[in-house]
Amino acid sequence: MNPDAVWHRDIESPMRDGVVLRGDLWRPDRPAPVVIFRTPYGRRRISSDVLTPMACVEFGWAAFVQDTRGRFGSDGEWKPVMWDQEALDTHDTVEWAAAQPWCDGTVILAGTSYGGILSMLGGAARPPHLAGVAAAMVTTGRRDRVEMGGALRLDHLFGWMIYMAADWLARNPEYADAENTALLGSLLADPAAAMRTLPLAANPLARLRGFPLDVEKLLTGAEQTLPEWRPEAIEVPVFVTTGWYDVYASSTIDTFTEGVAANPEVPYRLLIGPWAHTGPLQHVQGELNFGVSASAAAIGLPARQLGFFRQCAESAPVLPLRQVDYFLMGADEWMSADQWPPRGVVSRRFRLVCGAGAGRAGGLESDEVQVDDGGIDTYVYDPLSPVPSRGGRLLHLGRLAPGPIDLGRHCERGDTLHYLTEPLEQAVDVVGSVSMTVRVSLDRPDSDVFVRLVDRYPDGRMLPVAEGNTRVRFRDDPAVADPLPPGETATITVDLGYTAQRFRGGHQLGVVVTSSNFPHVDRNLNIAAPGAACADPLPVTVGLHTAGSMLTLDILPGERI
Numbered sequence: 001m002n003p004d005a006v007w008h009r010d011i012e013s014p015m016r017d018g019v020v021l022r023g024d025l026w027r028p029d030r031p032a033p034v035v036i037f038r039t040p041y042g043r044r045r046i047s048s049d050v051l052t053p054m055a056c057v058e059f060g061w062a063a064f065v066q067d068t069r070g071r072f073g074s075d076g077e078w079k080p081v082m083w084d085q086e087a088l089d090t091h092d093t094v095e096w097a098a099a100q101p102w103c104d105g106t107v108i109l110a111g112t113s114y115g116g117i118l119s120m121l122g123g124a125a126r127p128p129h130l131a132g133v134a135a136a137m138v139t140t141g142r143r144d145r146v147e148m149g150g151a152l153r154l155d156h157l158f159g160w161m162i163y164m165a166a167d168w169l170a171r172n173p174e175y176a177d178a179e180n181t182a183l184l185g186s187l188l189a190d191p192a193a194a195m196r197t198l199p200l201a202a203n204p205l206a207r208l209r210g211f212p213l214d215v216e217k218l219l220t221g222a223e224q225t226l227p228e229w230r231p232e233a234i235e236v237p238v239f240v241t242t243g244w245y246d247v248y249a250s251s252t253i254d255t256f257t258e259g260v261a262a263n264p265e266v267p268y269r270l271l272i273g274p275w276a277h278t279g280p281l282q283h284v285q286g287e288l289n290f291g292v293s294a295s296a297a298a299i300g301l302p303a304r305q306l307g308f309f310r311q312c313a314e315s316a317p318v319l320p321l322r323q324v325d326y327f328l329m330g331a332d333e334w335m336s337a338d339q340w341p342p343r344g345v346v347s348r349r350f351r352l353v354c355g356a357g358a359g360r361a362g363g364l365e366s367d368e369v370q371v372d373d374g375g376i377d378t379y380v381y382d383p384l385s386p387v388p389s390r391g392g393r394l395l396h397l398g399r400l401a402p403g404p405i406d407l408g409r410h411c412e413r414g415d416t417l418h419y420l421t422e423p424l425e426q427a428v429d430v431v432g433s434v435s436m437t438v439r440v441s442l443d444r445p446d447s448d449v450f451v452r453l454v455d456r457y458p459d460g461r462m463l464p465v466a467e468g469n470t471r472v473r474f475r476d477d478p479a480v481a482d483p484l485p486p487g488e489t490a491t492i493t494v495d496l497g498y499t500a501q502r503f504r505g506g507h508q509l510g511v512v513v514t515s516s517n518f519p520h521v522d523r524n525l526n527i528a529a530p531g532a533a534c535a536d537p538l539p540v541t542v543g544l545h546t547a548g549s550m551l552t553l554d555i556l557p558g559e560r561i
Helices: 053-058 083-098 113-123 139-150 154-169 178-191 191-195 215-220 249-262 300-314
Strands: 006-014 020-027 030-037 062-067 103-112 129-138 238-245 268-276 322-326 333-337 348-351 359-368 376-381 416-420 428-442 448-456 462-471 488-502 510-516 540-555
Touching: 006 083, 006 103, 030 053, 030 083, 030 113, 030 300, 030 416, 053 062, 053 348, 053 359, 062 083, 083 113, 103 113, 113 129, 129 249, 129 268, 129 300, 139 448, 139 488, 154 178, 154 191, 154 215, 178 191, 191 448, 215 376, 238 249, 238 300, 238 333, 238 488, 249 268, 249 488, 322 428, 322 488, 376 416, 428 462, 428 510, 448 488, 462 540, 488 540
Parallel strands: 030 062, 030 103, 103 129, 129 238, 238 268, 268 322, 359 416
Antiparallel strands: 006 020, 020 062, 322 333, 348 359, 348 540, 376 540, 416 510, 428 488, 428 540, 448 462, 448 510, 462 488
16 A cells, blocks of 8 residues: 555535535545545445555545445435436535645546446536546446336346345334344345235335335336436546446446547547456456456556546547457457447348247358248247346346356246357357347237347357347337237347457357346236236247347457458
């Protein structure tokens, strides 16, 4: 640690409405740039490989870590969804810090997940003394609705609510009676049991006496949980970080691309590793070891961020103006580009070939190959026996494990279809966007279409690469329900986001299609009504019409193809 650094605890920062927030300060013995971290999870609990207060101190900068309004040491009222207030508090904290004698006038906002979202909201609020934003793993409501296609990240939301409930009960002993304590204990021990409750809005968490979250509103979507910000409003340098198995990977990448488009003269950096939405950004994810160079520590991620902002603060040349560093999985090496997707990518389409069933793969052929694709593959999805969540882009607050984990057992089920290319003669680099167009018919008015891009290894393992979901009744607009008349055929577009994956020679490129991924996604009860308020699930027969069903990939050409 910097031997000249001094730690100050319980530093008070007044907000415009008179509420006092508190934080801890690490600073050198001279005025220096300051990095502000704002968190609702406890200012002395920050644990992230992206950027930490100690990394800032080692770099010779100051770090101020603040409890958000109504949390831990800060005054005021905490509400679970108060993004407008958070934006104001972030703005005021930046301006307060810039006026302190230990700050040289340069202020950077930093954070991961909730803290990263606060940094983006603070940037969009345009505090005059803000010099940069370092945000990791962030999202907006708009992007999340597209990615989930009208469905709910159930385990994500439920896990977060249980986490907040445990913290709330520990800090409010007047509610820690035997009934509340036993109820919370059962939720922590088996959160999936509560998520299986029908109707969902009546789950046990809603009975936690005194809990300040309106569980029913959150689960029914009556209260939006994610904020919006305008990329064009952020006019300071931005460094965003995510991982290919982060639940917010696609949204974080969009933060970069939309920001660059809105403000082409503002320096932007994007870094994407093979990581999940966790604090430790390690080289081992799921059941794969990507090599020691894949970890955030190995690439010196904190120093990269601080070095970038130092260049910006010192008005030194920042070249190139935009830079993307991404980890190419499968090749297991870092790549660089000046935009996303990289220059030179081409769009390739693959047709589905009829013949998929329980344990049996259909074909996946380049659309340049003429095939007889006029068949229909079918499966029956029963909401009482959904496909269990396994790997992929998951949050780990509950009992799920994210990352590349074998899906072979899923493909043996009767409610799952999968399609594979022949073993590849040469490597194929999928770098950029992934989407799937599926023509489906149902014998109920609604269901989900959940699609995964997979890499099938020669040893039979089938590892998830990218994924997306569309709820059929929201096929045209995630905010407008339009039930599909039974027997009619609809064309569904599923956005699988982005990836960078080398499919090696001898591997097979594939897709897995089903109607559930529980509890990561809330179960569709197939009745064209909000599932959180219903208790009458019905099985549905899904027909996948291979004619017109197409996988579209961004391919990076080269000598390997």
